[in-house]
Amino acid sequence: MGKGRTPCCDKNKVKRGPWSPAEDLRLITFIQKNGHDNWRALPKQAGLLRCGKSCRLRWINYLRPDLKRGNFTREEEDSIIRLHEAWGNKWSKIASQFPGRTDNEIKNVWNTHLKKKLGFKNSEFCGDESKELSSITSSSSSSSSSASFLSGGKPSVAGELEHQSADQETSMANNNPHHDPCILTIPEELDLDSPMELINQFRPDPKDLKELTSSSVSSIESNGSSSSQLDISRPSEEQMDFLFDFSEPNYDIPLEPDSDFWNTFDGFVPLQSNEVQLNQAEACKSSNYGQHENEKWLSYLESELGLDQPTADCTGQEFLAQVTTGQLLPETFLCDKMPNPAAEFDQSLDYFQMWPFLPHNNSSI
DNA sequence: AAAATAGTCAACCGCAGTTCA
DNA sequence: TTGAACTGCGGTTGACTATTT
Numbered sequence: 398m399g400k401g402r403t404p405c406c407d408k409n410k411v412k413r414g415p416w417s418p419a420e421d422l423r424l425i426t427f428i429q430k431n432g433h434d435n436w437r438a439l440p441k442q443a444g445l446l447r448c449g450k451s452c453r454l455r456w457i458n459y460l461r462p463d464l465k466r467g468n469f470t471r472e473e474e475d476s477i478i479r480l481h482e483a484w485g486n487k488w489s490k491i492a493s494q495f496p497g498r499t500d501n502e503i504k505n506v507w508n509t510h511l512k513k514k515l516g517f518k519n520s521e522f523c524g525d526e527s528k529e530l531s532s533i534t535s536s537s538s539s540s541s542s543s544a545s546f547l548s549g550g551k552p553s554v555a556g557e558l559e560h561q562s563a564d565q566e567t568s569m570a571n572n573n574p575h576h577d578p579c580i581l582t583i584p585e586e587l588d589l590d591s592p593m594e595l596i597n598q599f600r601p602d603p604k605d606l607k608e609l610t611s612s613s614v615s616s617i618e619s620n621g622s623s624s625s626q627l628d629i630s631r632p633s634e635e636q637m638d639f640l641f642d643f644s645e646p647n648y649d650i651p652l653e654p655d656s657d658f659w660n661t662f663d664g665f666v667p668l669q670s671n672e673v674q675l676n677q678a679e680a681c682k683s684s685n686y687g688q689h690e691n692e693k694w695l696s697y698l699e700s701e702l703g704l705d706q707p708t709a710d711c712t713g714q715e716f717l718a719q720v721t722t723g724q725l726l727p728e729t730f731l732c733d734k735m736p737n738p739a740a741e742f743d744q745s746l747d748y749f750q751m752w753p754f755l756p757h758n759n760s761s762i
Numbered sequence: 763a764a765a766a767t768a769g770t771c772a773a774c775c776g777c778a779g780t781t782c783a
Numbered sequence: 784t785t786g787a788a789c790t791g792c793g794g795t796t797g798a799c800t801a802t803t804t
Binding site for chain 1: 771774
C-alpha cells in the first residue's frame with residue numbers, strides 16, 4: 398500500500414450525522430471564547446467527538462452568527478441566476494455576493510429551485526454550465542430587478558460584480574445603525590410576542606462579527622434540525638460547569654466512546670438550533686406539562702441568574718423587559734455558577750439563545 | 763389511512779490549493 | 784524544493800418532510 402494522504406480523522410472514532418443541540422452549543426461556546434484558528438485541533442479542545450472538518454462545516458453553514466436565514470427573495474434568486482451565468486458553479490464566489498448566505502445554501506437553492514425554474518434538464522447540465530446558461534437566463538434576467546447591490550450593472554461582467562460587492566459592503570457598514578457591536582440599540586417598542594424580532598434587534602453587524610466571533614444568535618432561527626424534543630429539564634450545576642469549562646487549554650476528551658461523557662453532555666439540551674424550538678416552546682406552554690415544567694425551569698433560571706435576589710418579584714417577562722430596556726445589565730444577571738463563555742458584549746444574547754423558551758408573552762407564567 | 767413519490771437541505775466525501783517546516 | 788498538514792470548495796448522498804395517489 399502506498400503512503401497516501403493521512404486521513405483527517407479516524408472515522409471510527411468520530412461522531413457523524415446530524416449535530417445535537419448540545420454539540421452545537423459546545424461548538425458555539427468554544428469558538429466564541431477561543432476562535433477557530435485550527436479546525437483540526439478544535440474538536441479535541443472543545444470536547445467534541447467530531448472531525449475538524451465537520452466542525453468547520455457546521456460552523457460555516459449553520460452556526461456562525463452572521464448567517465441570514467429564511468427563504469431567498471425573488472431578487473436574491475435573480476441575482477444568483479445572473480452570477481451563475483457569470484461564474485458557473487463557483488458557489489463560494491457567488492455566496493460572497495450574498496452576505497449571510499452560504500455556498501451550500503446557494504448551491505441547494507440552485508439545484509432545487511432555480512435549475513427547475515429555468516427549465517433545466519439534467520442532461521443539459523454538465524460541463525461548462527456558464528456558457529449554456531447565458532442564453533437561458535437572458536429570459537429570467539428580464540425579471541431581474543436584481544438585488545440592490547447588483548442593480549444597474551451590465552449583465553454578467555464578473556469583475557464588475559466584484560467591485561459592486563466591495564462597494565456594497567462599505568455601504569452596508571456605513572448605513573448599519575448597529576455598526577458598533579458593543580452598543581445595544583434598544584427598540585422603542587418591544588415586541589415581547591416575537592422573541593426573534595427582539596433578538597434581531599441586538600444582532601450585531603456581520604462585518605464586526607468577523608473580528609469578534611462572539612455572538613451566536615444564528616442557530617436559534619435556523620431550521621431543519623433533526624431535534625424533535627424540547628428538553629426543559631434542569632441541568633445540574635455540574636452539567637453547566639462542564640458545558641462551559643474550557644479552562645484547560647489542552648482539555649482531553651476520551652476518544653473512545655465514553656457513555657458517561659456523552660450522557661452527561663447530551664442529557665442537557667438547552668439549545669435547539671432551529672425555530673422548532675420556539676414552536677415547541679409554544680406547544681409546551683399550552684400543555685399542562687409544559688406549563689408546570691416551564692415554571693420550574695423559569696424558577697431555576699431566575700435563581701441561577703440571580704433574579705430572585707435584587708429583583709425577587711420579577712417575572713420572566715419583566716426580566717426580559719428589564720434586560721432589553723437596559724434596566725438590567727447583562728453583568729448583573731451573570732452568576733458565578735455559570736462560567737461566561739463569551740465574556741464580551743452580548744452575554745444577554747447568549748442566554749436568550751440558550752433558553753429561547755424563556756417566557757415572552759403573558760400566557761407563559 | 764397508507765403508500766409512493768417528490769422536494770429539501772444538512773452533512774459527508776474527495777480533490778485542489780495553500781501554507782509551512 | 785519538497786511533501787505533509789491543513790483549509791476550502793464543489794459534488795453527492797441520505798434522512799427527513801411534504802405532497803400526491
